[in-house]
Amino acid sequence: MLDRSLVARRDRPLGAAPTSNDRARVAPAPAGVRLSLRVRGAEGLSSLGLGLAINRMSAEGERFSARLGPDEWLLGAGEAELETLEGEIAAALGDRFRSVVDVSHRNVAVEIAGPDAASALNAGCPLDLSDAAFPAGSATRTLLGKAEIVLLRPTAEPLYRVECWRSFATYVHGFLVEAARTA
Amino acid sequence: MLLIDCPFCGTRPETEFRCGGEAHIARPTDPSALDDGAWAEHLFVRSNPRGLHAERWIHAHGCGRWFNAVRDTYTDRFVETYKAGEQPSHPIDDARA
Ligand SMILES: [Zn+2]
Numbered sequence: 001m002l003d004r005s006l007v008a009r010r011d012r013p014l015g016a017a018p019t020s021n022d023r024a025r026v027a028p029a030p031a032g033v034r035l036s037l038r039v040r041g042a043e044g045l046s047s048l049g050l051g052l053a054i055n056r057m058s059a060e061g062e063r064f065s066a067r068l069g070p071d072e073w074l075l076g077a078g079e080a081e082l083e084t085l086e087g088e089i090a091a092a093l094g095d096r097f098r099s100v101v102d103v104s105h106r107n108v109a110v111e112i113a114g115p116d117a118a119s120a121l122n123a124g125c126p127l128d129l130s131d132a133a134f135p136a137g138s139a140t141r142t143l144l145g146k147a148e149i150v151l152l153r154p155t156a157e158p159l160y161r162v163e164c165w166r167s168f169a170t171y172v173h174g175f176l177v178e179a180a181r182t183a
Numbered sequence: 184m185l186l187i188d189c190p191f192c193g194t195r196p197e198t199e200f201r202c203g204g205e206a207h208i209a210r211p212t213d214p215s216a217l218d219d220g221a222w223a224e225h226l227f228v229r230s231n232p233r234g235l236h237a238e239r240w241i242h243a244h245g246c247g248r249w250f251n252a253v254r255d256t257y258t259d260r261f262v263e264t265y266k267a268g269e270q271p272s273h274p275i276d277d278a279r280a
Contacts, residue, residue, distance in 0.1 A: 054191050054192060054246060055192055055246075068246060068247075069191065069245075069246035069247050069248060070191055070246065070248065072246070072247065126184060126196035126198055126199070127195070127196065140192065140245060141244055141245050141246070141247070142195075142199060142244055142245065143198060143199060143244050148244050
């Protein structure tokens, strides 16, 4: 468990104001807990989304689990849930060798929603984001312009969550605002 | 855009990948036993065929995994991709003359 005195307050580099555009609305997401989990041979387990196929995610409220590779998951939770989540990982994986890294400060999320959200993302993301190729529950690491992002689509709604590294956040946010304006 | 079939993620855009050079190059088991010429051969000399070529690729901006691909250096077509540690189903020595 982390020493509470070591947990620094998280600033929000993008502020909180959404950019209003009825067809593609860009809004910085609230700060939250993110853990990068690496573990091998855990696909048979059902909790924490460990049983997901590669590039699939599950979400409930602020909690999400996205399987980004054969042995890699990105776990998200509300700001106060770090120790709950760590406890659930310990309960699910027992003595199994694993790596859990708290990347909550590293990651910043921006949400983009609306009927033109996918085409705005496609201004810088080369993936096919059609419903057939990127349906509800899709999640993957990819590119947006010059930045690496994790793109999450929790539900069938045209709402995408873009997770990027903090130092890229102003670039990613600016890119999306610009793309939404012209989508 | 060139599409590459990641063995883990499926068909994805080329910009998410990086090439790591020729595949299936065995590191000498006892490098200190080699003379400079043989060591330089291992480090620097590659087959560079005109035709089918087995290469290492990484899905750097995706699942982050290394895998192998057989690519035709003449047409730039990817013939097949397969996981690291596996062998290609295409014979890679039938390169064009
Ligand atoms: Zn991949």
